Structure formats: C-alpha cells, structure tokens
Amino acid sequence: MPELPEVETVRRAMERHLIGHRITDVWTSGKRLREPQPRALLRSLVGQRFEEARRRAKYLLLGMDSGRVLLVHLGMTGNLVFRADRQKHDHLIIGLDSLRSPPLVFADARRFGMLLVLNRAELANSPYLRHLGVEPLSRDFDADYLHGCCRGRKRPIKNVLLDGRVVVGIGNIYASEALFGAGIRPTARAGRLSRARLATLTREIKNVLRRAIRRGGTTISDYLGSGEGGRFQQELAVYGRADEHCVVCERPVKSVVLAGRSSFYCPSCQK
Numbered sequence: 001m002p003e004l005p006e007v008e009t010v011r012r013a014m015e016r017h018l019i020g021h022r023i024t025d026v027w028t029s030g031k032r033l034r035e036p037q038p039r040a041l042l043r044s045l046v047g048q049r050f051e052e053a054r055r056r057a058k059y060l061l062l063g064m065d066s067g068r069v070l071l072v073h074l075g076m077t078g079n080l081v082f083r084a085d086r087q088k089h090d091h092l093i094i095g096l097d098s099l100r101s102p103p104l105v106f107a108d109a110r111r112f113g114m115l116l117v118l119n120r121a122e123l124a125n126s127p128y129l130r131h132l133g134v135e136p137l138s139r140d141f142d143a144d145y146l147h148g149c150c151r152g153r154k155r156p157i158k159n160v161l162l163d164g165r166v167v168v169g170i171g172n173i174y175a176s177e178a179l180f181g182a183g184i185r186p187t188a189r190a191g192r193l194s195r196a197r198l199a200t201l202t203r204e205i206k207n208v209l210r211r212a213i214r215r216g217g218t219t220i221s222d223y224l225g226s227g228e229g230g231r232f233q234q235e236l237a238v239y240g241r242a243d244e245h246c247v248v249c250e251r252p253v254k255s256v257v258l259a260g261r262s263s264f265y266c267p268s269c270q271k
C-alpha cells in the first residue's frame, strides 16, 4: 500500500512532468472506485492547464489554472504513471500537450483509489481533508505538539502515531521504524513518555520519512520506468523481521498486534 513517502515521490514526479501542460483529452473507465468516478467533471477538464502538484496526507491535489483541483488517492494499489499503451486496470487517461510526455494514467487493480474534481474553495471543507492532523514533515509537528497530544493518554504511543487526527500519513511501517530509532516500545503508554523522549521520536519520524522519500518509498517499484523506487524496503530495521536478529543487539525481534496492525520491536533496545 502506498504510504506517505511513496505518495510524495509521485507528487514530485507530477510536479516535474505536469506543471505548465494543458489537458488535450480525457478518457475514463467509468468504473466505480472508492467513490463513483465524476465522469462529466473529469471530461470538463479538457483545455485546462496544470499549475501545481500538492500533497495533503496521502491525497494528491493537482491544481489547474481554472481553480479546479483533481484530487487523487492511490488507495491500496493505485498509481499514477506516464505511458502510451492502455492496460486492463486503467481508470483515467489524461492526454497532455507535451511532445515529450506520454499521457498521464491512473491505474488501480483493486479500485480502492479515488478521483474527485473540486474547486480550490471546496478543498478545505472536503470531508476527506477537513479533520486531518498535522503533516509529520511540517514544523507544526514537534516535541511540544506531540507531548500535548500524548498528555494524559493511556493508549499505546504507536496508536497515537497512527491516529490521523493527530498526525497524518506516518503509516505502520514508518511508525515501527521510528519507534525503534527512538528506543521506545510501541506498547509504551503515551502519557508516560517524557517530552525529551517524544522530541527524539519526532526527530526519528522525520528522519525515517525523509530517508524513505529519498529512496522512493518502500512499495512502488519501477516508477516511470526509472527502476528507482522501492529501495527503502531493504533498509527496514524491525518492520516485517519478527524472530530475526536485531540489527543493533542481535536479540530476536518481536511482534505484537496493536489496533489491528502488526508492530515490530526489539525488547532489548526499546523500553
């Protein structure tokens, strides 16, 4: 499943290849994704020019000169790629007035992705964006903020990190890795952690996400045919490594289920 670093990698590619280009034609499969596709609205984008490629949590917001915004969520298996041939799971194909770039294609085998067309003014009130917490890579996400969110809370710190009303897009893999980096057990009660340990944790979260973005994330391989994606998978210290040796102390890594998700930790390095 694409996590924040993968979505950010896609956003950067959209920024490089879309900005300044006009839409020459739009084809949609018409198939239902997480929401029904707004076919007429999608087709009405013909003639508009891409002006910006932003990201909020795991939503991509592709803004046009008309003030319209194409909101894309990749869901479980969605991807945005540039290619000329039509394939089985394609749901949106956007032709561009670019001689170098093939059309932009949204492909999604399992169809949990989402395509919406909104006005810039509608974005802030969109039910998908309205209640989102802070961005983990923004300045707003710091020790004071996280300390405030944890104060008096009995729930495990890992659950706080996965709560999108607190902070968006960290995801299970990166939460596990950041907690390992900070030496904090995923099961530690949030309210018991000192401001100093939470400061370390916010730093680790930013570091692990930045490192993953530099590597193109963990799951998207062969992005734009560059073969650059997915290299972060090989750098995971604890995630998915139950019973293997800890990279620091060589004791076995353990796993525990929290909020329905598997968490991985080293009982010796994480307190």
Ligand SMILES: [Zn+2]
Pocket (backbone or CB within 6 Å): 246, 247, 248, 249, 250, 251, 266, 267, 268, 269, 270
């Ligand atoms: Zn260890």
